[in-house]
Amino acid sequence: MSDVTDVLSLDRQVCFALAVASRAVIGVYRPLLQPMGLTHPQYLVMLALWERAPLSVKELSKLLQLDPGTLSPLLKRLEAIGYVRRQRDSQDERVLLVTLTGKGRELRSEAERIPSSVVERLGMPLEELQELHRSLTRVIAAANGAPH
Template structure:
């Protein structure tokens, strides 16, 4: 029996709840993304590009809060399956720009069903999920502020 007054009890750890929730929710996405040939991290890249392409790797890295070393293999794989193209900026050869291919742009229509499917599979009210999103956004900002 776990003592809930123990500050080190597993059940009281925010990090544990976040880690399990993250794995569980990503597991809900997996079967929805599989037919498109995407992993969850690749899906996040595509979401950013559908919203704002073209983006430099640096801009994409900042937007997704991923270091370039983590982002690079995701981009290589997305390029290999034909969804994106990476090219040097004509104004500055040091800048690598990521654009969507026609196939990558077309994939957006297939992906439009994912958010509602996730809400349905979770069986939670949309309002509850929106409040969770706001809370998690505050946690992210607080954690990012604590690193400085």
């Protein structure tokens, strides 16, 4: 091969770096979430609900960028462990609302330690992580066809 850089080199691929970084960072969350009985996807659902509950399944799906078929098992598990309740909207029976239970609301105070623990475990400056978040948000928007 010539001295020209190979555009198909694994270590040059954005998709590879994102996939490995995602697995690694989720791995940092795992031991923090385990005592709460949550997986990382369930934690994301809880974050959305702590911020905006009640939410319809459709709203949650859009907010988390998950299809309803992926979201449904997460919600069933969260309901089974007593953190959320799913019920039909009294105004529109077609809408399935997700609300927090008392136990789910109480879990928030325990979860408040997670962000600082993640920053500590990563050992990176907060400013660098904030810039990474801004960059990833732009990547998501670009990949979804939004203007950047």
